[in-house]
Amino acid sequence: MSSVAVELPPNYANEEHTIGSWLLTRDHKRIALLFFASITVFFFVGGFAATLMRLHLATPQGLLQPSVYNRMFTMHGVVMVWFFLIPSIPTTLGNFFIPMMIGAHDLAFPRINLASWYVFNLSGLVLLYALVMGGVDTGWTFYTPFSTLYSNSYVFAAAMAVFINGFSSIMTGLNFVVTIHRLRAPGMTWVRLPLFVWGIYSVSLVMLTATPVLAMDTVLLAVERFIGVGLFDPRRGGDPLLWQHMFWFYSHPAVYIMILPAMGVVSELIACYARRPIFGYAGMTIAMMSIAILSFFVWAHHMFVAGISIYSAVVFSLMTYFVAVPSAIKVFNWTVSLHKGRIIFDAPMIYALGFVLLFTIGGLTGLMLATLAIDVDVHATYFVIAHFHYIMVGATVSAFFGGLHYWWPKMTGRFYPEMWARFAAILTFVGFNLTFFPQFILGYLGMPRRSYTYPPEWQAWNVLSSAGASILAVAYLLPLFYLGWSLVWGRRAGPNPWGATGLEWTTSSPPPKENFERTPVVKLGPYSYDPERGSYITQDGVRHA
């Protein structure tokens, strides 16, 4: 491995150096990096809150005042959901690679792409204002009537931050949908699209149809909070559950917004590092589109004990069982894709395999939660927290890191140090399970979520969880260091260091500003790997031994 600093030839990143050329860029690749910077900042803000929480929860008496603890879990949720998980893969890897994977020179609306970044940061500033002024203590779900009538925190500002953030989501989703419909290169039919593109397409549909309902809900929340009317106040004819219905109509599909792009990434990783086509391409695409649609039918499974009617609860429970089916199909297909492959245990593959296992555990526990009789006992306990962290962190964040490593040479023209990356990936898996598996047990034992204290007999599990969190923190910090190192001293990477088949690997690393010298012509489907012969064919029809 070379540790001499090497200059890169002219590419999208070094063509122009001025601040203006970055802040006013229309290049989707630069915008992806701008987003990457923003979401990384928010990841550490949300992570900081989590750190304080786990330090606090190591003992029953804790470290923080209860009101401060309440602000910590709220901040953690709001920041991680809207400012990290929802934008992460779409605005970074999606922005960078969707045009390249479909053979286009940019997204359909480059200026809207840039505007999306500015709107995102504006919403971040509004949230920062709320945090600095004293924070919010309602939980990221802003349930009424606490949030409208009784909370003495900056609910209005936080709701406005979420409202503005939604526009960023909508702009991004709109851009991807239109781009994928209209800007595919000649020969790039829908059935030749890589599964990552399908993942981004399906997630964009969800973003577009779910976010506006949240936008309206936050407007109504703001109106009630600011002006003092009774939309969610039973004494004045309102229904507090109306907030929840509209909130979860968005927020349940939102969790699928978080997982669908990750599923797309994992398909790319498994195909490349097992040197095999993904099993069941049609099933995988139908599954992703089904998940996108079915995700809209299940929202009130968050409200089973909130006061909805039992008949409604039965309907939503049944729907939730249905939505698990396409996810399970995907897990089967990923597993079968490994069979007779030539598996390479590089960091991206370790992250991908971790994804499959952690997603399976998260998904199965989701089915447990969908079961009314079980949910009555474990609703609003650490069981739920463990469930969604298995998916959002165990799965989505692993997929994000896996994709980041996989595409790192393409984006930067540099290799990351493989041994460090493998170590970080394994450490992530270990730290994650140590952090969150004890929380399943705690939830089953009855520890409620959002509680600043707990009975002393549960301390052992909490200590295990906090210990795991410290390992996880190291695992997440490591890439910051070695990826940063690689930018200067990393070994130079060629156009296709992993021997992958997508169109993005047919151009130089880093790519030129216009992505391709000439618009590519697509000859085949996405995963033409031949594991027996060890050869592969990129989508432009060029065979490589």
Place this chain on the structure above:
Amino acid sequence: MPSRTIAPELQYADLAQQGDTAQLGMWVFITTETLFFGALLFTYFLYRNAYPHQFALAARDAVLWCGSVNIGLIMTSSLTMVLAINAAADGRRRALANWLLATAFLGVCFLAVKGFEYYLDYGDHVVPAVNFIAKPGEAPAGELFWVFYFVATGLHAIHLTIGVGLVLYILLWRVRRGEITSVYYAPLEVVGLYWSFVDTVWLFLFPAIYLVGRS
């Protein structure tokens, strides 16, 4: 006025693809707006269904003549907008400018009538939390009708104002610089789609607000 040769952006093969894609983009945006206002109407239908009598009592105070004048204005503005697009397709620049001006003017008239109506509403004591006196039999849900009224018409007015801004932008910037020609007038079509959508929203708000409890 000069006429410039417009080139498609880097990612488009030709202007036709660019124009068609821009229109598709606006349709996608309209989908999100349908859901946005549709969610608001959801709360309206929910509460109207739960409290039909109280809503009917409260809605009697809605100023029907203002709403009716406004629906007339906004439907006419959709007509003038579409005639503007016809003029652009024909290359008739003077007519294009005039029809756009008419559209913007009708939009401003709408806002003026709305503003006057808000003034009347204030005098009628129907502004929730600010100046609200519940009529007998109307409490508590009657106030919810008026919350819906102000949120819905307020959001609509914001959208309409943005629309007027867009029309003026097309008129004073794009048309003046000769960038709207019979060869390529997609930016105008995109604004036209947005404009007609804002009209559509009012078509649904009108019966929700002005035709409740009148008999």
Place this chain on the structure above:
Amino acid sequence: MKRAAGRDPALLFVVAWLVLVLLTGISIWTAFLGLGVFAPAVQFGIAATQAAILFILFMRLKGPPSLKWVFAGSGFFWLLFLYGLSFTDYATRQGWPHR
């Protein structure tokens, strides 16, 4: 007025506008007829008809089914999920409406 390339003639739009105005008039008239619970169905039905005229004619959806049709309709279609599934709660919940 001569016909613009690929555009409908102005007369068609003027006629459509007259239809829209007429429908509005009918809608207002129905408000005073005492239709009771059918009034909203009639009035919103008229509104939907007017919206269809705007979408198909003014917003140029007419012609063979296209991708724009899908997006134009999907907003309304998606609202059915919100309205319909929420209905399973609001129609059957004991404590609703609050009295």
